[in-house]
Amino acid sequence: MTAHSVIHDTFTVERTYPASPSRVSAAFASLVVKTSLRPRPRRTNRVQL
Numbered sequence: 905m906t907a908h909s910v911i912h913d914t915f916t917v918e919r920t921y922p923a924s925p926s927r928v929s930a931a932f933a934s935l936v937v938k939t940s941l942r943p944r945p946r947r948t949n950r951v952q953l
Contacts, residue, residue, distance in 0.1 A: 921928045931937045 923931075
């Protein structure tokens, strides 16, 4: 029988923004700002089964 193992880990992504922490926090709390920062999904004519 083959032995299986799982390793769990965490990672952190750090970014520096040219704004105050309160301004950055407010931007991430705003749905309008968050959606403007994310790329729009590409539309395809494929059907996923």
